[in-house]
Amino acid sequence: MDAKKSLISRYLYESPYVKDIQKFKEDIIHKRVIPHQVEVQPGPLGKNICWLNCPYCYGKSAINSTERLSIERYIEVLKNITDGGCKKFIFAGWATDPLYYKHIDDLVQTVVERDSVIGFNTRAIDVSDRLVELVSTPSLAKTSYMSISVNAGNNENYNKVNAARGKAKLYDRVLKNVTSIVTHKKKNNASLDISVSYLINQYTNSKEEIIKFITDFKNAGADLIRFSCPQIPRGDVPGENPFIPTQIEYQDYINELTQIIESFSDESCKVIVVKSDDKFIQARTTPCFARFIYPTIGYDGWLYHCSQSSGSNFRSQALGNLATDNFWDLLYDYDANNLDNYFSSCSKKMENNNCRCDRKEHTVNSLIKDNGFFNK
Numbered sequence: 001m002d003a004k005k006s007l008i009s010r011y012l013y014e015s016p017y018v019k020d021i022q023k024f025k026e027d028i029i030h031k032r033v034i035p036h037q038v039e040v041q042p043g044p045l046g047k048n049i050c051w052l053n054c055p056y057c058y059g060k061s062a063i064n065s066t067e068r069l070s071i072e073r074y075i076e077v078l079k080n081i082t083d084g085g086c087k088k089f090i091f092a093g094w095a096t097d098p099l100y101y102k103h104i105d106d107l108v109q110t111v112v113e114r115d116s117v118i119g120f121n122t123r124a125i126d127v128s129d130r131l132v133e134l135v136s137t138p139s140l141a142k143t144s145y146m147s148i149s150v151n152a153g154n155n156e157n158y159n160k161v162n163a164a165r166g167k168a169k170l171y172d173r174v175l176k177n178v179t180s181i182v183t184h185k186k187k188n189n190a191s192l193d194i195s196v197s198y199l200i201n202q203y204t205n206s207k208e209e210i211i212k213f214i215t216d217f218k219n220a221g222a223d224l225i226r227f228s229c230p231q232i233p234r235g236d237v238p239g240e241n242p243f244i245p246t247q248i249e250y251q252d253y254i255n256e257l258t259q260i261i262e263s264f265s266d267e268s269c270k271v272i273v274v275k276s277d278d279k280f281i282q283a284r285t286t287p288c289f290a291r292f293i294y295p296t297i298g299y300d301g302w303l304y305h306c307s308q309s310s311g312s313n314f315r316s317q318a319l320g321n322l323a324t325d326n327f328w329d330l331l332y333d334y335d336a337n338n339l340d341n342y343f344s345s346c347s348k349k350m351e352n353n354n355c356r357c358d359r360k361e362h363t364v365n366s367l368i369k370d371n372g373f374f375n376k
């Protein structure tokens with residue numbers, strides 16, 4: 001598969017996270033499963049744990065706790081994970097942005113030095129010179145990526161749809177940061193894919209704005225531009241949040257816009273629209289296998305099943321506290337002789353905590369479930 005096709009298929013979650021389900025099952029039973037990736041969601045201390053207040057934020061129901069890993073402990077944890085064989089780290093946030101964390105460069109350096117694949121899901125509002133250098137490292141592991149969520153085509157609408165505090169020209173700033181990263185990665189021939197994304201809703205569906213956004217970020221050197229629908233955040237009622245279109249509304253938008261959007265796609269920059277699907281409505285797919293595939297370190301330093309259940313609200317289903325315990329001990333802390341019970345007790349906790357899968361999590365859990373993994 002060529003590089004661009006592979007990039008698109010990763011963003012559409014068509015690339016399997018678990019290639020051999022029988023082996024995956026055996027590895028769980030024998031406690032030797034190595035996660036495909038670990039998601040790292042560091043957060044600052046304080047009342048505001050993100051630089052924005054997006055009304056469609058997945059993590060807007062997050063309970064802020066004052067627990068955090070010290071930077072020394074965080075580095076130790078990441079080294080321990082790479083020593084155990086996991087070499088892919090995604091820096092992201094459930095209620096925070098990874099680049100809002102003041103020690104992010106130290107964390108990234110730790111894993112880049114250990115030849116890990118890195119990924120970012122970020123707003124890229126502030127990107128330090130050191131981080132630009134790190135993500136442009138000539139020997140950066142292949143398939144590393146930076147995915148930048150923008151969701152508007154000008155400063156005014158950016159601040160409105162992302163509920164930015166103040167009047168800073170954030171759209172311009174993000175565009176400048178993307179341009180700078182692309183310039184450095186090209187200079188170093190670094191293997192970093194840059195994608196930008198745009199959520200379509202009633203405030204962001206103007207053709208003029210969409211065309212300006214595509215033109216700006218194609219000129220900046222993005223490899224992929226992706227349009228999709230915001231998913232329903234945990235705790236929201238479908239149809240009641242004006243920033244989240246209903247499935248029918250989204251279908252109307254993409255019927256009207258897909259042709260024009262995709263007409264900008266070419267070999268240097270693919271421009272795609274993610275179709276609407278039933279996963280919009282369903283809260284979660286269980287049994288859940290996320291903890292074996294992409295466990296997540298929440299902003300409070302606890303280890304959680306996945307990126308969408310990674311805050312103090314989900315403490316009752318957390319795998320444990322990385323401030324005091326070893327990652328691998330927590331990962332393998334389950335009764336392998338009674339997996340049915342284990343998965344069913346997790347499912348109950350997930351239901352009680354009302355966690356909400358994202359597209360990737362629905363897709364991966366469904367795939368494993370449909371393969372009969374859990375059938376006795």
Ligand code: SF4
Nearest residue numbers: 050052054057095096
């Ligand atoms: S930037 Fe991300 S984490 Fe922060 S409020 Fe917006 S959606 Fe939530």
Ligand code: SF4
Nearest residue numbers: 288306355356357361
């Ligand atoms: S949100 Fe989905 S993937 Fe995450 S713990 Fe809940 S069921 Fe599992």
